[in-house]
Amino acid sequence: MAASTEQRQLTSLLSNATLSRVERLRIAMPRLFTDRRRGEHTSGRSGTSNEFSDFRNYVSGDDVRFVDWNIFARLNRPYIKLYMQEEEMNVAIFVDASTSMLFEGKFELACRLAAAFGVMGLFGGERVSVYGLNQAGRQPASLLNRTGRSSMASLFRFLESLDGGGDLPVEEGIESALKRHVGRGIAIIISDFLSFGDLRRAFNLLFSSGMVPCAIHVLGPSELDPELSGDSRLVDSETNENLDVTCSGDLVDLYHEYRQEHERTVSLLCRQRSGRFAALDSSTSVEDILFDMLRRGGWLR
Amino acid sequence: MSPFGFYSLTGAWLFLLIGPLVLFYFLKLRRPRVRVTSLALWRRVMADKRVNSPFQRFKRNILLLLQLLLLVLIVLAAMQPYLRGRASRIRRLPILVDCSASMAGLDKPGGVSRLAEAKRQVHERVDGMLPDQEICLISFSGRARKRCGFTDNKRALRAALEEMSVEDVPSSLDEALRIAQALALTAPFEEVLLITDGNLPEDVAVELPFDVEFHRLAPAGPNCGITALNAEKNREGSWDVFVQVDGSHDAPLGLRVLLSQDGQSIGDQDVTLVPGNGERLVFRVDGGESALLEVRLVPDGPDSLPADDVAWLRIPRSRPLAVYVDPGLAAFRHALAAMKGLVVYTDPPSESGASDVDLAILAEGSGEIIEAGLTVHVGGVPQALGKYVSVGSGGTEVVDWDRGCDALRHVELRDVVLIESPEFSDGAHEGDLEGEGYEVLVHGRRGPLMLWREHGGQAAINVLFDPARSTWPYRIGFPIFVANLVEIAMHEAGIAEIQAARTGVLPAVSMLPETSYSCHAPNGETSERTTDASGWLSGLPALQAGLYRLKGGAEDRAFGVSLLNLRETRLAAAEELRFDEHLSVEANETVVKAESSLWATFVLLALIVLLVEWWFYHRRAGG
Numbered sequence: 001m002a003a004s005t006e007q008r009q010l011t012s013l014l015s016n017a018t019l020s021r022v023e024r025l026r027i028a029m030p031r032l033f034t035d036r037r038r039g040e041h042t043s044g045r046s047g048t049s050n051e052f053s054d055f056r057n058y059v060s061g062d063d064v065r066f067v068d069w070n071i072f073a074r075l076n077r078p079y080i081k082l083y084m085q086e087e088e089m090n091v092a093i094f095v096d097a098s099t100s101m102l103f104e105g106k107f108e109l110a111c112r113l114a115a116a117f118g119v120m121g122l123f124g125g126e127r128v129s130v131y132g133l134n135q136a137g138r139q140p141a142s143l144l145n146r147t148g149r150s151s152m153a154s155l156f157r158f159l160e161s162l163d164g165g166g167d168l169p170v171e172e173g174i175e176s177a178l179k180r181h182v183g184r185g186i187a188i189i190i191s192d193f194l195s196f197g198d199l200r201r202a203f204n205l206l207f208s209s210g211m212v213p214c215a216i217h218v219l220g221p222s223e224l225d226p227e228l229s230g231d232s233r234l235v236d237s238e239t240n241e242n243l244d245v246t247c248s249g250d251l252v253d254l255y256h257e258y259r260q261e262h263e264r265t266v267s268l269l270c271r272q273r274s275g276r277f278a279a280l281d282s283s284t285s286v287e288d289i290l291f292d293m294l295r296r297g298g299w300l301r
Numbered sequence: 302m303s304p305f306g307f308y309s310l311t312g313a314w315l316f317l318l319i320g321p322l323v324l325f326y327f328l329k330l331r332r333p334r335v336r337v338t339s340l341a342l343w344r345r346v347m348a349d350k351r352v353n354s355p356f357q358r359f360k361r362n363i364l365l366l367l368q369l370l371l372l373v374l375i376v377l378a379a380m381q382p383y384l385r386g387r388a389s390r391i392r393r394l395p396i397l398v399d400c401s402a403s404m405a406g407l408d409k410p411g412g413v414s415r416l417a418e419a420k421r422q423v424h425e426r427v428d429g430m431l432p433d434q435e436i437c438l439i440s441f442s443g444r445a446r447k448r449c450g451f452t453d454n455k456r457a458l459r460a461a462l463e464e465m466s467v468e469d470v471p472s473s474l475d476e477a478l479r480i481a482q483a484l485a486l487t488a489p490f491e492e493v494l495l496i497t498d499g500n501l502p503e504d505v506a507v508e509l510p511f512d513v514e515f516h517r518l519a520p521a522g523p524n525c526g527i528t529a530l531n532a533e534k535n536r537e538g539s540w541d542v543f544v545q546v547d548g549s550h551d552a553p554l555g556l557r558v559l560l561s562q563d564g565q566s567i568g569d570q571d572v573t574l575v576p577g578n579g580e581r582l583v584f585r586v587d588g589g590e591s592a593l594l595e596v597r598l599v600p601d602g603p604d605s606l607p608a609d610d611v612a613w614l615r616i617p618r619s620r621p622l623a624v625y626v627d628p629g630l631a632a633f634r635h636a637l638a639a640m641k642g643l644v645v646y647t648d649p650p651s652e653s654g655a656s657d658v659d660l661a662i663l664a665e666g667s668g669e670i671i672e673a674g675l676t677v678h679v680g681g682v683p684q685a686l687g688k689y690v691s692v693g694s695g696g697t698e699v700v701d702w703d704r705g706c707d708a709l710r711h712v713e714l715r716d717v718v719l720i721e722s723p724e725f726s727d728g729a730h731e732g733d734l735e736g737e738g739y740e741v742l743v744h745g746r747r748g749p750l751m752l753w754r755e756h757g758g759q760a761a762i763n764v765l766f767d768p769a770r771s772t773w774p775y776r777i778g779f780p781i782f783v784a785n786l787v788e789i790a791m792h793e794a795g796i797a798e799i800q801a802a803r804t805g806v807l808p809a810v811s812m813l814p815e816t817s818y819s820c821h822a823p824n825g826e827t828s829e830r831t832t833d834a835s836g837w838l839s840g841l842p843a844l845q846a847g848l849y850r851l852k853g854g855a856e857d858r859a860f861g862v863s864l865l866n867l868r869e870t871r872l873a874a875a876e877e878l879r880f881d882e883h884l885s886v887e888a889n890e891t892v893v894k895a896e897s898s899l900w901a902t903f904v905l906l907a908l909i910v911l912l913v914e915w916w917f918y919h920r921r922a923g924g
Contacts (some may be wrong), residue, residue, distance in 0.1 A: 100338035194339035223338060231364065233332040236340040243340050244332055245347060246364065253347045262342060 011156035015116040018287055022116045025290070026124045027091060028301040029186060029212065051084040090129065090145075090185030091121035092211060094174055097134035097141075097164045099238045100194050104220030106282040107164040109289075110190040113216060116290055117188050118155045120300070122148060127183055130158055132193075133173025134166030140177045167238045171202035184210030187275075193220055193266050203269045213275040214299070215266050219259075220282045226255060271278040304385050306431070308898075312380035317706045319367050321370055325438030366916045368683075371907055378903035392452055393435045393490035395481045396423055399497035400465055401442040401472030402804075402846075402869045406498065406521025406605040414469050415498045415518050422496060427458045437484060438462060440842070441477035443470035443805050451488050468844040469608040469804045471866045472501040474878070478509070485510055496789025499888055509882045516877055517888035524904075525552040525574060525600050526609025526870035530801035530821040530863060532586070532594075532616055540586040540616050544573060547579035549872045553602030560584050560652035561595045579867070588619040593859060608846045609870045613861015622791050623657055625650065625671055627664040630679055636783035643787065660790035665763070674793030675760050679785060680721065680767035683752075685737055689729035690748055692765065697722035699750060702743040706753065707760055708785050709742060712778040719773075723765040724748035739763070758809055758837065760793065763788070802862050804846050809839035810860070816853050 009016060058067055068081045072172035093114045101107040114130055121128040128151070143158040168176075170191040187206045193199065193215070201209035206213045228247035235242055245251065267277035278297055280289055294300050305314075337343065413421075427436060437453040438461045449461035474495070478905045481493050492512040499517040525548030530541040538862040544558060552574055553767045562567040572580045586594065594614045604610065618907060625646045626634045637645050649669060650658055661673035665681025699714040724747035731741055734749065742762070743751035752763040773779050791797035802808050812818060814836040820828050823845045843862040851858045864870070877887045 103338045103613050105336075192338060194341045196341050196344075220338070226337075228335065231332045232335045234340060234343055235334050235336045237336055239340075241340055242334075243343055243347060245343065251346065251350060254350060255342060258342050258346050258349070 010152075011115065011160065013112045013156060013159055014119075014286070018116075018290070019119065022119050022290065023123050025120050025295075025300045027117065027120050027126070027186060028298055029089065040141070052086045053082040055079045055081060061270040078139070088183075089126045089277065090181075090183030090211075091117065091126045092177075092181055092183075092185065092187045093117050093121075093128070093130045093171075094177060094187060094189040094191070095130065095132050095159075095162065096160055096170045096173065096189075096191030096193075097132045098170070098173075099164070099167055100192055102164045102280050103217070103237065104222060106192060106218045106220055109218055109280070109282050109284075109286060111159045111162060112286045114188075115156060115159050115290065116286065118146075118154060122146065122151055122155065124173075126185065129181060129183075130155065131173070131177040131181075132158075132162040133168050133170060133177065134163060136172065138168075139180070140168070140173055142177065142180060144180070145183070161285045163227075169197045171195055171197045171199050173201040175205055175245065178205055178209055180194055181209070181211075184216060187211035188214050188216065190216045190218060192223070193221075193262065199269055201267065203273060207273040213270050213273050215270050215275065215277050217263055217266055217277065217279040218282050219279070223259070224281060226252060306383050306385060308381035308383060310380060312376060315379055316373075318372055318376070319369060322368060323365070326368065342895065364914075367812065367910060367917075371910050371914070374903050374907035378900045378907065380900075382427040382899040382903065383563055384899055385520065386811040391490070391492055392433060393437070393488055395437040395439055395451075395484060395490060395493050396426070397439045397441060397474070397477045397481065397495045397497075398423065398462075398465055398492060399442070399472050399495075399501065399849060400440045400468050401500065402469045402608050402864050402866065403472070403498055403500035403872050405467040405608060406470075406524060406872055408564050408605075409522050410521060410603045412522070414467070415521055416465065418518050419460055419496045420465065422518075423462055424459065426494075427455050427462070430455060435488075437488075438465075439477050439480055441474060442464045442468040442472050444473075445477035445480050447480055447484075451484070462880060467608075469846040470844060470866050471869050472497070474501050474505050475507055478505065478507040478513075482507070482510060494884045498872070499876075500869060500872055501875060501878075502868075503875045503877065504879050506881060509884055513878070513880075513886045515886045515888050517874060517890050519890065520874055521549075521872050522552040522603055522605040523553060524549045524604055524606045524609075524870060524872050525556055526600065526604075526606060527596055527598055527612045527863065527865065528579060528609070528867040528870050530596055530612040530614050531799060531867055532614060533798045534588065535585075535618075538588045538619060540588055542584040542586050542594060542596075542614065544584065544612075545579050546574065546582065546598060547867055547870050548574050548576070548578045549870075552576065553600045553604065555601040557599040557601075559583055559597045560586075560600065561597070562586060562592050564595075577904075586616065586641070588616070591618045592616050593861060595861065606870070606872070609864045609866075611846070612801050612863035612865060613848065614799065615861065617795050620796060622659050622787060622794065622796065622806065624660040624662070624790070625658045625673070626662045627667055627669070627679070629664050629667075630662055630768075632680070632768050632779065633677075633783060636774075636780045637787070639780070640784065640787060644668065659794040659796075662786075662788060673759070673790070675762070675786060675790040676764045677764065679764045680769075682765055683739075684764055686734060686752075687737065689726055689733045689737075690723055690765065691726060693722040693724050693747075694720070695722045697721050697724075697745045697747060699752075700744045700746055702751070703741075707789050708753070708782065709751075710781075712782045712783055712785070713776065714743060714773070717771055717773045717776060717778070719745070719750070719766050719771040721766040721770055722747060725751055757835070758839075760789070801865060802843075802860060803865050804843055804862050807839075807841040807843045807849060807860060807862065809837050810858070811836050811858065812838050812851070812858075813854065818851045818853035818856075821850040821852065823849065867892075 010019060014022065058080050062080050066080050067078045073081045095110050095114045097107060100112060118128050118130060128146045130143040141162055143155060146155060170193060203213050231246050233242050233244050263279050270277040276299055278294060398419050405414050407414055430436060435453050436458055437451045438448040438458060440446050440448055448464060449458055452458065490511060492514055494514045494516060496516050498521065523545060527544060528547045528764060529545035532542045535541050546558060554574050556572050556574065558570050558572055559566060566582045570582050572582065574580055578879050594616060596612045598610045621642050621644045623644050624637055627636060628647045637643060650671060658671055658673040660675050661671040662677045662679060663669055663671065665678045672721060682692060697719050699717050702709055702714050723745060734741060738756060739752040739754050741749040742753050750765055754761045768774050812832045814832055814834050817829060817831045818838060820830060829840060830838055846862055846864045849860045849862060877885045879885045
C-alpha cells in the first residue's frame with residue numbers, strides 16, 4: 001500500500017497536496033530584474049502587452065495601428081496608445097550541498113525548498129535554473145533555464161539526484177555558478193552559510209549580475225542550541241580540522257551571540273541588495289515554512 | 302610562633318598524589334571528538350574567548366587546576382590543621398581556679414557545679430597544650446594554694462585538677478595573685494588565666510606585673526541562703542536569735558526557716574523574699590544551759606547552693622558577769638555598783654572562790670595576776686614600757702583620744718584635769734609603744750595616758766594615771782567608760798551577744814591544757830591537734846560548712862560552722878576587677894580555646910570547589 005502511494009507521488013520531495021498548493025503560489029519580487037525576453041512580468045518600459053500604459057503624440061513613422069481613433073475623432077489630433085512591456089524573469093536557485101548541509105536534514109530541507117521555489121517559478125512563467133554547490137574544484141551541478149510546467153519533472157529529477165557532501169564553500173559555489181548563469185531575476189540561496197570565506201563578494205557578484213539575492217539560512221537543532229560539556233575536540237565535517245574547547249555556559253552563550261551576529265550579517269548583505277533573508281530550523285516542516293513563515297514574510301504571494 | 306599548625310604532619314605524604322593526578326589528567330585528556338558541521342563559528346568564539354579572558358592560559362587547564370585545588374584541600378584537611386588561638390601562643394600560663402563556696406552552685410537542678418564546669422574547661426586547655434607550653438594550677442577561695450607548678454605533664458595537671466574541691470568560704474583573689482607574682486620571679490610569664498564565676502570582690506589590692514584574662518563562667522541557678530546569724534540576750538534573760546536570709550535575683554520567693562535547739566524543733570517561720578532585699582527574722586530562745594541552735598532553710602523552688610541553707614549557733618550557759626575590782630579603786634567599784642547583772646568581787650578569786658573572772662580592774666603595781674577576758678590596769682606604767690614612759694608630777698590634761706575605740710565610746714575627756722603627768726622619756730615616741738604591742742588610746746600633753754593591748758586572746762587596758770588623782774571620776778565620762786568596759790567584757794565572755802561561727806578557721810576553744818584532740822570535719826576528714834599550756838585550741842581549719850566535733854579523753858564537743866556570706870549567697874558576678882594603679886579587667890564569658898581546628902573548613906572548601914567545578918562545566922547557557 002505504501003509502495004503504491006509512493007508511485008502515485010510526483011516527487012519524493014513534496015507531497016502531491018503540498019505540490020498542488022505550491023503551484024498556486026508565486027515568488028514575490030522585492031525588486032524587479034527582468035530580461036528583455038518576453039515574459040509575464042511587466043517592466044517599466046513600454047511594450048506590446050495588452051496592458052495600457054500611456055498616451056503620446058503621434059510622430060512620423062509610428063505604426064498607425066496604435067493610433068487611438070476615438071481620441072482622434074474627438075480632438076482631431078492623432079495620439080499613439082502605449083502598452084506595458086512584459087518581460088521574463090530568471091529564478092536561480094543555489095542549493096548548498098556541501099558536507100555541512102548533510103547534518104540533521106538540512107540538505108533534504110534545502111532540496112524540498114528548491115523544488116517548491118522551482119515549481120513556483122515554472123508555474124509563474126519564469127526561467128528557472130538550479131545549481132547544486134558541493135565539490136570544490138568542479139563545476140556545480142546545474143539545471144539551466146527551464147521554463148514551463150513541462151520542466152517540472154526534470155526539476156524534480158535533478159533535485160532528487162543531487163548528491164550532498166563536499167567541501168565547496170557557498171561563496172565560491174555562487175561565483176562558480178554565476179560564470180554559467182545568464183539572465184536577470186532573483187537568486188535564492190539555500191545554505192547554512194557556515195563558511196570561512198567572504199560572503200560579501202559573492203553577493204556583490206549576484207547583484208551586479210542583475211540578481212536580487214534572497215538567502216534562506218538553514219541550521220540544525222544542534223547548531224541552534226549546541227549541547228557540549230567539559231573538554232571536547234570539535235571536528236569540522238568539511239575540512240576535518242580540529243578545535244579543542246572546554247565548554248562552559250559562558251562559551252555557549254558566546255556561541256549564540258556569534259551565531260546571531262552571523263545571521264544579522266547575512267541578512268544585511270541581502271537587504272542592502274534589495275533581497276530578503278529567512279532563518280530556518282531544519283526540524284521545521286516544509287509546509288510550515290512555505291505556507292506560514294515565507295508567506296507571512298512576504299516571500300510568496 | 303607560627304599561627305598555624307598541624308596535628309598530623311604525616312598527612313603531607315598525600316601531596317605525592319599530585320604526580321599521579323597530573324599524569325592521569327594528561328593521559329585522560331583525550332578529548333571526546335565531536336563532529337560539527339563547521340568550525341567557522343566556533344573558531345571565532347574561541348578566539349574571542351581567549352582575547353577577552355585575562356587568565357586564558359589558566360583557563361585552558363582550569364579543569365586540572367580545579368582538581369589540583371581539590372586535592373590540596375583534601376590533603377590539608379587530612380593533615381588536621383589548626384589555627385593557634387591567642388592563648389596557645391602563650392608559653393607559660395598560670396591558671397587560677399576559683400574554689401569558693403559559690404563555685405558549688407549548680408546551673409540547674411541536678412546540673413553541674415561551676416567548679417565542674419571550670420575543671421572541664423581547664424581539662425580542655427590541658428588537652429590542647431602544645432609541646433612547648435607549660436601550665437601552673439592555683440586554686441583559691443579564702444586562701445590560695447599552688448596545686449601544680451609550671452609543667453607540661455598533662456597527667457600531673459589532670460591529677461592536680463582533680464584534687465580541687467569547693468571550699469565553703471568566700472573567695473579572695475589577692476593571695477592567689479601574690480602566688481602568681483612570686484612564680485613570675487622565677488618563671489616569667491605574660492598572662493594569668495582566671496577562671497571564676499565572678500563572685501569575688503571587685504577591688505583587688507595587688508599591682509599586676511602581668512595581664513589577667515578574666516574568664517567568667519556562666520552564672521549558677523537561683524539560690525537563697527542564710528547570710529547572718531547571731532543572738533543577743535534580752536532583759537528577760539532569754540536570747541533573741543536574729544536570722545538574715547537573702548538570695549540571688551532569681552531566687553525562689555517563698556521559703557521556710559526552721560529553728561531547732563539540740564535537735565529539737567523550737568520554731569519555724571515562712572518568709573517571702575523580695576529580690577535584692579534580705580529578710581530578717583527573730584526567734585526567742587530561753588536562756589539557761591548551753592545549747593546548739595540549728596537554723597535550716599527550706600526553699601520552695603530550686604536552690605543551687607546547699608552550703609548556705611543551714612547555720613549553727615552555740616548559745617552559752619546563762620550567768621552574771623564576774624568582775625574583780627582592786628579594793629583600792631573605789632571610783633570603779635562605785636561605778637560598777639550601779640550596774641545590774643554583775644557580780645563584783647573585791648577579793649582575789651583565789652580567796653573569793655570565783656572560778657572565772659570576766660573583767661579584772663587591777664591597780665598597777667599590786668602584783669596581782671588574774672586571768673580575765675578584759676583586764677584594766679590602773680595608775681601606773683607597765684613594767685615593759687618603763688624605759689619609754691614615766692609618770693611625772695607636773696600635772697597634765699587630755700589632748701586627744703580615740704573616739705572610735707569601744708572603751709571610749711561616748712566618753713568625754715576634754716575637761717579632765719590630771720595631777721599626775723605620764724610623759725615620754727627622752728627620745729621615746731609612740732612608735733616604741735606600738736613596737737611593744739600597745740596602742741595609745743588617750744594622748745596627754747607630754748605622753749600617753751591610756752593604752753590598749755591584745756595578747757593571747759585577751760585584751761588589756763592600761764590607765765597610766767590614777768583616776769583618783771584627777772577630776773575624771775567626777776565627770777559623766779567616767780561611768781560611761783566603766784559601762785563600756787563591762788560591755789566589752791560581756792562581749793568577750795560571750796554572755797550578752799554571740800555570733801555564729803563562719804567557715805575558714807574554727808574559733809579558738811578552751812579545753813584541757815596540753816591534751817591531744819581529734820577534730821572530725823563534716824566531710825569525714827580527721828586531724829589531730831594538741832591544746833597549748835593554757836588549754837586553748839586554735840587555728841583549726843574549717844573549710845566546709847557543718848558540724849565539727851572535737852574528741853579527746855572524755856570530751857566530745859560539737860561546733861557548727863556556717864558560710865554566712867551575703868556575696869556568696871547572692872551569687873552576684875563582678876563585671877570587672879579593679880586592681881591597683883587604676884588597672885581594671887573586664888569579664889569575658891567566651892570559652893577559652895587554645896586553638897581552632899580547621900579540617901572541617903578545608904573539607905567544606907573542597908566540597909565547594911567540587912560543586913563549583915560541576916556547576917561550571919554543566920551549567921546551561923543562560924541558566
